[in-house]
Amino acid sequence: MDYSRLIEKALKGDRLATGRLLSIVERDPRGASMVLESLPEREGYHVIGVTGIAGSGKSTLLSRLLTHYADKGYRCAVVAIDPSSAYSRGALLGDRIRMQMHATNPNIFIRSVSTRGLKGGLSFAGVAMIDVFGRLGYDKVFIESIGVGQADVDIMRIADTIVVVTVPGLGDDIQALKAGVMEIGDIYVINKVDKDREGANKTMEYLLFAIEAGELGHRGWRPRIVKTSAVLDEGIDELIDAIEEHYRFILGTGRYGSGRERRREILVRLLAEKMLIDALESIEIETGKDLYEGALELLRRVTARYVDTTGGGEA
Numbered sequence: 449m450d451y452s453r454l455i456e457k458a459l460k461g462d463r464l465a466t467g468r469l470l471s472i473v474e475r476d477p478r479g480a481s482m483v484l485e486s487l488p489e490r491e492g493y494h495v496i497g498v499t500g501i502a503g504s505g506k507s508t509l510l511s512r513l514l515t516h517y518a519d520k521g522y523r524c525a526v527v528a529i530d531p532s533s534a535y536s537r538g539a540l541l542g543d544r545i546r547m548q549m550h551a552t553n554p555n556i557f558i559r560s561v562s563t564r565g566l567k568g569g570l571s572f573a574g575v576a577m578i579d580v581f582g583r584l585g586y587d588k589v590f591i592e593s594i595g596v597g598q599a600d601v602d603i604m605r606i607a608d609t610i611v612v613v614t615v616p617g618l619g620d621d622i623q624a625l626k627a628g629v630m631e632i633g634d635i636y637v638i639n640k641v642d643k644d645r646e647g648a649n650k651t652m653e654y655l656l657f658a659i660e661a662g663e664l665g666h667r668g669w670r671p672r673i674v675k676t677s678a679v680l681d682e683g684i685d686e687l688i689d690a691i692e693e694h695y696r697f698i699l700g701t702g703r704y705g706s707g708r709e710r711r712r713e714i715l716v717r718l719l720a721e722k723m724l725i726d727a728l729e730s731i732e733i734e735t736g737k738d739l740y741e742g743a744l745e746l747l748r749r750v751t752a753r754y755v756d757t758t759g760g761g762e763a
Contacts, residue, residue: 449479451486458584459488463557466584470559473580474573477719484576484583484715493582494695495707497607499593499632504613505639508678509687510592511549516684517588518555525581526558526590529574557581572718575606575711603632605714608707609694611687613637616647633664635672635690642677669697727753 451472457465473480498510510526517524550556561574574591581589593603603610612633636655641648655673658664664671672690676683698704727750734742 449482451479451483455483455486461554461585463554466557467559469580469584470577473576474561477572477722480573480576481719484579487580487583490583490585493587493589495578495582495589495591495606495608495711496691497591497593497603497610498613499603499610500613500637501615504615505678506592506613509613509637509639509676509684510590512678512681512684513590513688514550514553514556516688518550518553521555522587523555523585524588524590525556525586526592527574527577527581528558528560528592529571530560530562557586572715572722575715575718578606579708579711606707606711608698608704609634609691611635611637611691613639614651615640616644616651633671634669634694635674635687636664637687638673638675639678641675642680642682648675667703668701669694723754724750 451469454465454468458469469483472483498506500506507528514524514526550558559577561571561577578589578591591603591607610633612635614636616638638648638651638655652673652675655664655671659671659673672693674683674687674690676687678684698707728746731746731749731753733746737745
């Protein structure tokens with residue numbers, strides 16, 4: 449299918465065309481590949497991962513960031529990763545509803561995408577949408593993860609800058625959390641400081657200690673810590689300053705291009721995984737065979753679904 453007309457309209461800022469392209473990416477793996485290959489290459493867009501502890505106010509904080517960035521003239525996009533139901537595969541959360549205040553802003557586009565039952569916190573569609581937005585001219589592309597701990601470490605592999613959101617009163621729990629999502633941040637945000645300012649100071653002390661001890665931070669960057677109250681719009685400018693400081697750091701050290709290369713590799717792997725899962729779920733399993741032989745037969749049938757006997761193309 450020729451997507452040139454749709455892409456042309458999306459590049460001019462047509463939101464309906466952009467939405468249609470994103471739907472193609474989400475529903476049609478082959479179409480997604482064609483869309484990505486057809487979009488022009490573009491340098492400089494900044495992919496920012498927002499992750500952290502469930503209930504830390506990530507969506508509210510992100511909403512504030514969108515407002516401030518848009519006010520500064522940036523075009524912003526959000527890929528909100530939602531956990532999906534094991535039965536319907538539909539998303540259970542509603543980030544688009546929670547951030548509906550931005551729906552009429554021409555410089556902000558928000559899209560929720562479910563994990564579609566894949567392991568970890570990412571899906572093929574979610575990763576592909578990042579580069580679709582970037583190539584369509586969005587300056588800041590945020591990816592908000594589902595906030596489930598270790599699975600969110602996946603976000604480190606695709607984002608240029610990682611913002612980890614926590615809350616006051618973390619205390620001694622930071623030692624356990626460091627093994628998962630807490631150790632990946634470029635910037636640590638202590639949100640909801642208005643509810644417990646003394647607890648926020650204590651959490652900051654723990655984070656500073658971990659940074660000084662070399663337990664947090666990587667590749668020559670010393671993580672920044674910012675206190676915020678998203679509901680009161682406090683600390684958002686300071687957070688933006690930290691994000692932009694890290695962006696300048698990765699540009700200056702030549703690390704910017706590595707994020708795009710990783711996303712390309714991950715897209716290939718995730719697409720293969722999606723195709724395998726779709727095929728496995730659509731093929732009736734023969735239970736009368738030896739388990740091992742049955743599994744081999746299932747793999748052969750899955751392979752035959754996508755590759756013909758000459759090894760070229762989809763069957």
